[in-house]
Amino acid sequence: MATSDKTPELEYDYEALPSNYGLGANMLAGAFAGIAEHSVMYPVDLLKTRMQILNPSAGGLYTGLTNAVSTISRVEGVRTLWKGVSSVIVGAGPAHAVYFGTYEVVKELAGGNIDDGHHPIAAALSGASATIASDALMNPFDVIKQRMQVHGSIHKTITQCAKTVYRTEGLQAFYVSYPTTLCMSVPFTATQFVAYESISKVMNPKNGYDPFTHCMAGGAAGAVAAAITTPLDVIKTVLQTRGLAQNEELRSVRGLFNAAALIKRNFGWSGFLRGMRPRIISTMPSTAICWSSYEMAKAYFKKQLSE
Secondary structure (H helix, E strand, O other): OOOOOOOHHHOOOOOOOOOOOOHHHHHHHHHHHHHHHHHHOHHHHHHHHHHHOOOOOHHHOOOOHHHHHHHHHHHOOHHHHHOOHHHHHHHHHHHHHHHHHHHHHHHHHOOOOOOOOOOHHHHHHHHHHHHHHHHHHHHHHHHHHHHHHOOOOOOOOHHHHHHHHHHHHOHHHHOOOHHHHHHHHHHHHHHHHHHHHHHHHHHOOOOOOOHHHHHHHHHHHHHHHHHHHHHHHHHHHHHHOHHHOOOHHHHOOOOHHHHHHHHHHHHOHHHHHOOHHHHHHHHHHHHHHHHHHHHHHHHHHHHHHHO
């Protein structure tokens, strides 16, 4: 019987999950991607949170993105733009490890790696499964992050913030926004993964490692998904920062529909678009960084396995 002279590196396409490519390597690549993504774009995320607050204190009122940057830098100092970043760094690594680990496993089980064809259903299912798993881990860290981001926050460290929230509001405060987060993240991730896979197939039909393709496809996919899910992101911010609100109605808001009604009553339909620009501005490069970092780590591990 004739034997193949192909090297292991050529026996699988880039996007596939080879049999000797372990889940641990996928998770390590995902952790690297998550920390890189959130750390670099953190200041813009802080601006988004500040602009989505419904009833901010007097010093937390901004007329736009540029005004927010200049006001915060002048009054509170440039370092304020990074306040709470430690929560993201601590949570993003494990959460993204679970995220990409789940993505690769579900994608393999759903038949997304069978051939070089396009598999949008497998991509959407993989993305949805990944976000359900990772958000369960990340949600408490996201609550802590936003509590530290708002203007006038008294929280200095993630430990102190976590203890204060738990003592005053109980464990439920860390998960009150989880259903809303899933309502936002599942369509966001499903849309992002389908768009990313689709754009990648068009730009890079050979499925080879191509940093430009991964960067462009990731950024474009993130922008589309961010714009579509902004209303749910506003609701999530209202729920996650309710404990800091001075308005009693805001402090007692309890769920997705209650928060949505409150936003509509106070700000009309335009209230659901608060912070859309900084959300898109932060999401485009962050998803580009995330996918580029993840694919770079994957390429590195696969190269090591082929040697």
